[in-house]
Amino acid sequence: MNRKYTIPYEELGAEKLAELLRAFYKRVAKHPKLRPIFPEDLTETLRKQIQFQTQFLGGPNLYTEEHGHPMMRxxxxxxxxxxxxxxxWLECMSEAMDEVELDGKFREIYYQRLVMTAQHMINSPDEDEEGFE
Ligand code: HEM
Known part of the structure; x- marks a missing residue:
């Protein structure tokens, strides 16, 4: 067996991850459905997201070290x-992945994990569904 196991974080690299997340928040900042719930200054949000995604991809536990258990939901x-x-959120991520030219199997697996996590984060019905419950 000469197949080597690679940690996704190492495969992507710290610089590329930061580039991806900068491209992501640039879109979040302009998105009419997301803008209203995010802070005006996204510097700190970006910093935390880099820490979180680093550990999400199997790298060092930067988020937990500074903020404790993620408890994302x-x-x-x-x-x-x-x-x-x-x-x-997922559209912004997909476009950011296009911008930094992330593709192939790696992108597919990473994106699918984000889809699952994003679904898990849903805690309210769409605005126009309210009143029908
Ligand atoms: C499903 C759509 C999502 C929406 C609308 C959303 C929205 C938000 C908002 C409004 C914040 C607060 C920003 C701030 O105060 O700085 C936040 C924080 C955060 N989100 Fe999300 N999020 C979503 C999905 C995700 C997913 C899928 C992940 C991880 C894979 C994630 C990871 C984080 C992290 C790490 C933070 C920082 C938490 C902290 O303050 O320590 N989010 N998100």
Whole structure:
């Protein structure tokens, strides 16, 4: 067997991850469905997301070291995460992946994991569904 196991974080690299997430938040900042729930200054959000994605991809536990257990669903509870917003988040990510030219099997697997995590984060119905419950 000469097949080598590679950690996704090492395959991607710290610089490329930062590039991807900068491209992502550039889109979040302009997205009409996302803009209203994010802070005006996304510097700190970007910094935390780099830390989180580093460990999400199997790299060092930078997020946990500074902020404790991720508990991502709980940390998103103060925000209305609707199916529409989850879709918008994923669209921004997909476009960011295009911008930094992430492709192939790596992109496919990474993106699918984000789809699952984004779905798990949904905590409210779409705005126009309210009142029908
Ligand atoms: C489903 C759509 C999502 C929406 C609308 C959303 C929205 C938000 C918002 C509004 C914040 C707060 C930003 C701030 O105060 O700085 C946040 C923080 C964060 N989100 Fe999301 N998010 C989504 C999905 C995800 C996913 C899929 C992940 C991880 C794979 C993620 C990881 C994070 C992290 C690491 C933070 C920083 C938490 C902290 O303050 O320590 N989010 N998100």
């Amino acid at each position: 709980a940390r998103h509870m103060p925000f209305k995460i609707t199916p529409e917003r989850a879709q918008a």
